[in-house]
Amino acid sequence: MGFLKEIGKYFIFLGNLFVNRExxxxxxxxxxxxxxxxxxxxILLFVLVSTxxxxxxxxxxxxxxxxxxxxxxxxxxxVREMTxxxxxxxxxxxxxxxxxxxxxxxxxxxxxxxxxxxxLEVMGINSINYLVLPKIVASIMMYPLLVIVSGVxxxxxxxxxxxxxxxxxxxxxxxxxxxxxxxxxxxxxLIKALTFGFLVASISSYKGYYTTGGALEVGxxxxxxxxxxxxxxLLADYVLAQLLLSPA
Amino acid sequence: xxxxxxxxxxxxxxxxxxxxxxxFEKGKPNLIIGASGTGKSVLLKCIVELIKPDAGFVFxxxxxxxEGNKSLKIEVRREIGMLFQGGALFDSKxxxxxxxxxxxxxxxxxxxxxxDRVNLVxxxxxxxxxxxxxxxxxxxxxxxxxxxxxxxxxxxxxxxCDEPNSGLDPQTSILIDELIQxxxxxxxxxxxxxxxxxxxxxxxxxxxxFIYQGEKLWEGGKSDITHSGVKELxxxxxxxKVMIAMRDKNAGH
Numbered sequence: 286m287g288f289l290k291e292i293g294k295y296f297i298f299l300g301n302l303f304v305n306r307e308x309x310x311x312x313x314x315x316x317x318x319x320x321x322x323x324x325x326x327x328i329l330l331f332v333l334v335s336t337x338x339x340x341x342x343x344x345x346x347x348x349x350x351x352x353x354x355x356x357x358x359x360x361x362x363x364v365r366e367m368t369x370x371x372x373x374x375x376x377x378x379x380x381x382x383x384x385x386x387x388x389x390x391x392x393x394x395x396x397x398x399x400x401x402x403x404x405l406e407v408m409g410i411n412s413i414n415y416l417v418l419p420k421i422v423a424s425i426m427m428y429p430l431l432v433i434v435s436g437v438x439x440x441x442x443x444x445x446x447x448x449x450x451x452x453x454x455x456x457x458x459x460x461x462x463x464x465x466x467x468x469x470x471x472x473x474x475l476i477k478a479l480t481f482g483f484l485v486a487s488i489s490s491y492k493g494y495y496t497t498g499g500a501l502e503v504g505x506x507x508x509x510x511x512x513x514x515x516x517x518x519l520l521a522d523y524v525l526a527q528l529l530l531s532p533a
Numbered sequence: 534x535x536x537x538x539x540x541x542x543x544x545x546x547x548x549x550x551x552x553x554x555x556x557f558e559k560g561k562p563n564l565i566i567g568a569s570g571t572g573k574s575v576l577l578k579c580i581v582e583l584i585k586p587d588a589g590f591v592f593x594x595x596x597x598x599x600e601g602n603k604s605l606k607i608e609v610r611r612e613i614g615m616l617f618q619g620g621a622l623f624d625s626k627x628x629x630x631x632x633x634x635x636x637x638x639x640x641x642x643x644x645x646x647x648x649d650r651v652n653l654v655x656x657x658x659x660x661x662x663x664x665x666x667x668x669x670x671x672x673x674x675x676x677x678x679x680x681x682x683x684x685x686x687x688x689x690x691x692x693x694c695d696e697p698n699s700g701l702d703p704q705t706s707i708l709i710d711e712l713i714q715x716x717x718x719x720x721x722x723x724x725x726x727x728x729x730x731x732x733x734x735x736x737x738x739x740x741x742x743f744i745y746q747g748e749k750l751w752e753g754g755k756s757d758i759t760h761s762g763v764k765e766l767x768x769x770x771x772x773x774k775v776m777i778a779m780r781d782k783n784a785g786h
Contacts, residue, residue, distance in 0.1 A: 305607065305637070400621040403583050407693075408635055409610030 292333055299407030302418045305411040313366050316427040318482055319423030323385055324430065331431050332438050334380055338372050339364065339439030340446035347452045357453040364443045369470045375522050378481040381428060384513040386489035390510035393493030394503035402494070417490040421483060428482030429475050436474070473529055480521050485514045534559055535691060535723050540589035541653055549575050551747045552589070559723040561689075562714055562737045566728055567744035568769055573727040574618075576744065578708055580725070581613060581693060582606070593691065595623070596738060611639050614684030614722075614756035616694040620676035622668040628655070628679050629664040635687040636646050654682040678712070685716055692717065692724040710736045731773045734758065744768070
């Protein structure tokens, strides 16, 4: 019952995003600020994590493909599929929830307990529209870009490690990357990125916005924001895979 | 003028406000006093509907705020200035941006005019050179003064102050009280101040409402408060040694 009540409250919260809206000019500035905050602050982490994930995937795939009749380019083909379908959009969404989601929740939670949100409400400003909508829009815009960066870095990391350690030749790696490439996987990854960007931002904002209490509760809200976002991302990942990838 | 009728509010099983009624007049500070935890701040938040009351009505100049539609609520709220207990300044904005915020969001005027208005109110609260400071660089008293500047920048008809003196030294408290009083009379606002500070009560308490355990027990002016005949109010007023000394002196002990 409590779970259903929470879901209902979340959807009412989403509905309030579009009530008593502020002007486009106001939102434009806020969205740009949020994009810079999300994009610039996260890009280094994304590059670092993705490069290593790509490198490790190459080494581990090579380790598992021991049969002599399997051509080496299969290694980079497997790395490509793993990266595009799962590592870049989904695994990085978990990193994204930890980095950006917790920050959004902490930010809104602090604003709530220091009465900054009340100050907005008392001025007749819809605080959900003013504070949360720009975060969600910025997240939907920036997360797909981060996923693209992440994919490129993972494949580059795999290439570097594969070539430097002699697992496979550069031409074999490139051949594997291009072999039997289905461009729908990119579309699928971007659909996932849009969905996860929305889920992480909206759930984290929701958890932060309804924080009550003090500093301790802000921390609890941030933790809940990350765990709930991750669960929602994994659930959505399955639903999208079932809907878009399963054979008819 | 603000009128409240039978305001009640409960949280879970605990009734915090029990049918409080009263009238707050314009042009002079109206004080809501009482010990900590008696529901003063809850009453203030019920009046501006930051907390929705379970029962009762609030009228702003005879406009029924409680039953009003969304546009009336927005219209009334845009006439409200509020000073929160901790200042509630936006951390990411400097003093000037904080004070200009209501103008940016609610007023239609040229940028220069907004800047003049911001400088005027910062001057009014004695913060001429603090424009570019961030809230984290301000003392408690300065934060309160910036909060007051932000509350009055848009010429509000109604001014609400939640514990304006909490955490301040006596001298700064007196400054804040004098500021609230002069703003109220200069701008002819309807001002409601929630406090448990007896210095404020004796300084600016022209119209006082005493709340005890969620009920209004007494209403009057500062000249009557020492001989109200209400035991709970006497206990509250004479918990302060200065007030006891004053009473004893008046009684000729």
